Amino acid sequence: MNYTKEQIETLSKKLLTICRNILVNTDGSPNLYYKEGIYQDLLIHELNSLHYRTIRENVFNYSFKDYAGNTIYIGNNQCLRSDIELPDDSCILELKATSSEITTENLYQLRNYLEHRSDLQWGIVINFISKCTPKCQPKVQFIILYKNLHNNKYSKKKMCSEPYPEETFTFDEW
Numbered sequence: 001m002n003y004t005k006e007q008i009e010t011l012s013k014k015l016l017t018i019c020r021n022i023l024v025n026t027d028g029s030p031n032l033y034y035k036e037g038i039y040q041d042l043l044i045h046e047l048n049s050l051h052y053r054t055i056r057e058n059v060f061n062y063s064f065k066d067y068a069g070n071t072i073y074i075g076n077n078q079c080l081r082s083d084i085e086l087p088d089d090s091c092i093l094e095l096k097a098t099s100s101e102i103t104t105e106n107l108y109q110l111r112n113y114l115e116h117r118s119d120l121q122w123g124i125v126i127n128f129i130s131k132c133t134p135k136c137q138p139k140v141q142f143i144i145l146y147k148n149l150h151n152n153k154y155s156k157k158k159m160c161s162e163p164y165p166e167e168t169f170t171f172d173e174w
Contacts, residue, residue, distance in 0.1 A: 003090065005146055005155065008122050011089065012144050012159060018046050019126055019140040020161040032130045032138060036097040039128045040083055043095070047086070055085040063116050080113055085120070092123035099131035102143050111154060114147050122146045137163035 003011075022042045023031055031042075044054050059081045062074040084093040094110045096102065102125050110123045127141040142159040 003121055008144060008146055009157065011091075012124060012142060012157075015093075015124065015126075016140060016142055016159055016161055018050075019043065019128065019142075022046065023128055023130060023138060023140055023161070032132070034097060034128075034130060036083075036095050036128075039097055039130075040095050043093070043126075044084060047084075052086055053088050055082075055087060058082045058085050060117065080116060082113055087119075090119065090121040092117070092120050094123060094125045096125065096127040097130055098127055099129065100136060101129075102127045102141055107143055107145070107156070110143075110145055114145060114154075120147075139163040 019039075022039060025031060031038075040056070044056055047054050059079050061079055064072050064074065066072050082092050083095045085091065086093065092110065092113055094106070094113065096106055106125050106127070110125050114120055114123055123145050125143045125145075129136055129139050129141055132138060140161040144157045144159065146155045146157075148155065
């Protein structure tokens with residue numbers, strides 16, 4: 001299915017709410033300082049409970065065009081691996097768990113995945129900023145990449161959950 005930017009934005013907002021709820025438990029206590037894999041397991045659980053079909057850590061080959069225009073595939077342990085795919089939505093989710101904003105390198109990692117997958121139209125770098133620093137409070141950050149199938153160009157959009165109040169994560173002295 002080809003998604004419009006509006007459909008992608010609607011689904012992305014839903015995903016952002018799910019991710020924000022993962023970062024903070026329903027009882028209000030934060031889920032901080034976890035590795036990416038923990039957030040990945042929690043997100044897959046939530047998506048499956050909402051009846052989204054997910055594929056975890058799908059390994060796929062690089063694909064290139066040779067001089068004659070034929071598609072060739074490169075494997076030899078030079079494979080790519082997605083974190084989560086939503087095949088019914090033509091989407092890939094690349095997760096991070098850091099103490100800072102999404103980097104250009106993270107964004108190009110997702111673009112590289114999309115370049116080598118004709119079955120995927122869009123993706124999101126999802127960053128669980130789950131560590132407290134003087135410059136950054138915990139929040140969930142998204143950068144959405146949309147592959148325009150007609151002209152092979154990309155559009156991006158940045159979204160963030162509200163940061164959690166600093167006092168939530170400070171320690172009292174005794």
